[in-house]
Amino acid sequence: MSVARRSSAGVAWLFLAPYLVLFGTFVLAPIVLGLWISLHSWDFTLPGKPFVGLDNYVDLFSSGSVSFEPFWNSMQATGIFTVFSVPLLIVVPLAVALAMNQKFRGRNIFRAVFFAPYVLGVAVVGVVWRFLLDRNIGAVNNYLGTIGLPDATAWLSSLPAAWVALVGVTVWWTLGFNAVIYLAGLQDISAELYDAAKVDGAGSWASFWHVTLPSLRPVTMFVTLITIIASANMFGQSFIMTNGAPGQDTRTAIFYIAETGLQNFQMGEAAAASWILTLFLMLLSVLVFGFFRLRGGTEAS
Amino acid sequence: MIKALRYTVLVVLTALFISPLVFVLLTSFKSAREAVQTPPTWIPNPFTTQAYERILTASDTPVFRWFLNSMLAATANAVLVVVTASLAAYALARLDFRGKKIVFALIVSTLFVPPVILVIPNYEIVGRLFWLDTLLAIIVPTAASAFGVFFLNQFFASLPLELEESAFLDGATRWQVFTKVVLPLSKPALATLALLSFLTNWNDFLWPVYVLFSPENQTLQAGLSTLQSANSVRYDLLMAGAVVASVPVLLLYLLAQRFVIEGVSRSGLKG
Numbered sequence: 001m002s003v004a005r006r007s008s009a010g011v012a013w014l015f016l017a018p019y020l021v022l023f024g025t026f027v028l029a030p031i032v033l034g035l036w037i038s039l040h041s042w043d044f045t046l047p048g049k050p051f052v053g054l055d056n057y058v059d060l061f062s063s064g065s066v067s068f069e070p071f072w073n074s075m076q077a078t079g080i081f082t083v084f085s086v087p088l089l090i091v092v093p094l095a096v097a098l099a100m101n102q103k104f105r106g107r108n109i110f111r112a113v114f115f116a117p118y119v120l121g122v123a124v125v126g127v128v129w130r131f132l133l134d135r136n137i138g139a140v141n142n143y144l145g146t147i148g149l150p151d152a153t154a155w156l157s158s159l160p161a162a163w164v165a166l167v168g169v170t171v172w173w174t175l176g177f178n179a180v181i182y183l184a185g186l187q188d189i190s191a192e193l194y195d196a197a198k199v200d201g202a203g204s205w206a207s208f209w210h211v212t213l214p215s216l217r218p219v220t221m222f223v224t225l226i227t228i229i230a231s232a233n234m235f236g237q238s239f240i241m242t243n244g245a246p247g248q249d250t251r252t253a254i255f256y257i258a259e260t261g262l263q264n265f266q267m268g269e270a271a272a273a274s275w276i277l278t279l280f281l282m283l284l285s286v287l288v289f290g291f292f293r294l295r296g297g298t299e300a301s
Numbered sequence: 302m303i304k305a306l307r308y309t310v311l312v313v314l315t316a317l318f319i320s321p322l323v324f325v326l327l328t329s330f331k332s333a334r335e336a337v338q339t340p341p342t343w344i345p346n347p348f349t350t351q352a353y354e355r356i357l358t359a360s361d362t363p364v365f366r367w368f369l370n371s372m373l374a375a376t377a378n379a380v381l382v383v384v385t386a387s388l389a390a391y392a393l394a395r396l397d398f399r400g401k402k403i404v405f406a407l408i409v410s411t412l413f414v415p416p417v418i419l420v421i422p423n424y425e426i427v428g429r430l431f432w433l434d435t436l437l438a439i440i441v442p443t444a445a446s447a448f449g450v451f452f453l454n455q456f457f458a459s460l461p462l463e464l465e466e467s468a469f470l471d472g473a474t475r476w477q478v479f480t481k482v483v484l485p486l487s488k489p490a491l492a493t494l495a496l497l498s499f500l501t502n503w504n505d506f507l508w509p510v511y512v513l514f515s516p517e518n519q520t521l522q523a524g525l526s527t528l529q530s531a532n533s534v535r536y537d538l539l540m541a542g543a544v545v546a547s548v549p550v551l552l553l554y555l556l557a558q559r560f561v562i563e564g565v566s567r568s569g570l571k572g
Contacts, residue, residue: 007475009398015479016404019389022381022445027411030422037422044428104308112558113319119554119561121504123522124543127529128325131536137337139324146340172318177565184566233417236506240526254417254507261421262511271421278418285413 038271045265056272067260071273073248074256075280077238081252082231085167089227090220092171093178098212100179101186111183115176122173126240129169130156133241157245166237166250174230178223185219186212221292225285232281253277329353329541336537352541362531364545366517367524371503372549374439374520378502379495381440386449387491391479393450394457395465405454411447420508427512438512439520443502449494456490457483493564496557503550521546 038056042049059065100111117125132139133155145151155165189212197207213220235254238244244251251259257277261270324343328336329352331345336352356364392398393405423442424433432438460483468478484491509523519527525542532538554561 007396009396011475012392012396012398012401015388015392015396019385019445019450020404022385022441023408023411023447025426026423026442026445027414027419027447028407030419030426031411031414033422033425034418037425042425044425099311104311110311110315111562112555113315115562116319116551116554117322119500119504119550120547121522121525121550122506123504123525124546127525127539127543128321130529131328131539132321132324137339137341137536139321139341142340172321180562180566229415233415239506239510240529257417258420258507258511262424267421267425274417274421278415281415282413 034271034274037267038275040268042268042271043265044267052268056269059269060272060276067269070248071256074251074253075277077250078232078234078253080163081166081234082228084163085170085231086224086227088167088171089174089178090224093175094182096175096179097182097186100183114179117173118177120173122236123240125169125173126237129165130241133165156242159246159249162242162246162250166241169241170234170237178227181223182216182219185216189215217292221288224288228284228288229281325540326544328536329544331537333535333537336540337534352537356528356538356541361516362524362528363517364524364542367519367521368545370436370519371521374436375499375502377440378444379498381444382446382449382498383491383495385444386446386494387453387484390450390453391457391483394454408447408450412451424512433512434514434518436518439502439505439509443505446498449498452494453487453490456487460486489560492557493560496553496560497564499553500550500561
């Protein structure tokens with residue numbers, strides 16, 4: 001009798017029950033409820049929640065409505081942030097991982113240091129960098145001045161400096177996370193591949209290009225996907241560092257959704273907005289997936 | 302020669318990378334005036350713990366209370382995740398029942414659902430449960446960890462069946478096999494999941510900012526933004542707050558680095 005057959009199905013459901021209660025209540029039900037809310041004029045604090053059909057979606061797509069501009073402004077902010085942060089968060093951590101993959105003294109200490117900021121919360125990271133990037137008393141402007149660069153940049157309230165700050169801080173904060181994933185990928189590449197490349201006369205650059213990069217493709221795809229999703233969900237950095245300034249230019253989509261739904265209690269509209277953002281994200285994920293598949297296909301043939 | 306040069310470059314870059322955190326730690330021991338002095342100083346003169354004394358006792362920003370809240374919430378959340386996910390993952394890895402494939406597929410597919418979709422409806426649900434402005438709102442909803450089930454399911458499936466078989470031959474019940482054979486063998490995986498859950502919950506920001514209102518009910522992360530609005534130019538206080546909010550996670554990280562880094566690199570899904 002196999003291990004699996006020793007117990008009745010009832011036992012299995014007992015094991016599953018505690019998790020399924022949580023999962024049903026806080027994951028499955030909300031997905032459906034979110035759609036339902038998005039079809040209503042839904043204010044948590046009011047008793048009446050009239051059904052409005054697709055009006056919330058129509059509003060978000062019609063240029064005359066009150067919500068059109070702030071919503072698409074915030075989508076644009078999320079877009080800008082994603083476009084600039086994702087490539088950096090794909091390339092810089094790879095460089096760090098390649099360095100950490102060499103043998104040298106104290107390698108584990110270096111690795112620990114590069115990962116350390118990631119264990120800090122976004123609130124800590126935001127508060128800390130708001131201080132360091134302060135236009136007048138911040139250490140960053142002070143040291144830039146010392147080496148002869150402009151020393152009065154308004155990092156948190158002017159463009160494009162605010163984007164440089166938000167992207168830069170995010171790269172500093174999360175590069176260790178991506179680097180660790182790359183590092184695991186690098187350690188999985190078999191030494192034989194490098195040996196074979198050497199026999200074929202490949203230098204270190206050629207073996208990086210023809211062995212390392214192709215072998216890392218699945219890892220790179222994974223890093224790209226999770227980084228896009230993380231960047232598109234950016235909230236805390238803008239909430240704490242710039243509070244959306246200048247104007248609402250750095251207010252991201254999540255920031256807009258949270259403010260609209262959980263502060264102004266226009267939950268129907270916020271739920272609709274979060275569905276639009278989600279569809280964008282899923283579309284993007286499919287595109288990224290397709291891109292890596294396509295590249296894989298042509299190289300294999 | 303080139304090797305030494307490369308090593309030097311690496312040391313300099315690493316020092317530069319971590320210098321903001323060192324500067325912040327030092328600033329938290331400065332006087333209010335020295336904290337905003339230009340050019341900035343590195344070594345506090347005089348060295349003072351004023352900032353800590355002030356924030357830990359202030360009534361509108363009770364940082365010590367926030368610390369306890371965060372500790373309680375993150376611990377309870379980690380326990381809840383490990384208990385519910387290990388039970389479910391074991392059933393999915395080792396038991397036969399109708400609908401198993403569907404349940405597993407349903408759980409795994411939610412790994413790809415962007416969490417933003419849950420925020421608005423979960424606020425409504427938590428409100429209906431009368432959990433708004435309580436720690437239950439921080440502890441329970443995020444404990445439904447699809448990642449945890451997926452992660453432990455893979456681990457349990459990789460354990461050798463013989464040990465469980467022989468326990469059954471010795472007359473053990475399913476529950477005994479799970480608690481006396483499987484769980485002890487899974488300590489590293491359980492520790493990794495507990496640690497990642499604790500870190501994630503401790504650092505969660507958007508959700509606590511909106512579901513907790515009273516000053517005494519904040520978590521440290523949400524509290525930091527209250528602290529910032531209350532003392533926007535008192536950088537000595539803000540940096541002391543940032544240090545208090547970071548010390549537990551940094552300590553955990555230093556003590557259990559292997560679990561944190563391996564957990565991330567093996568799965569990477571927690572992001």
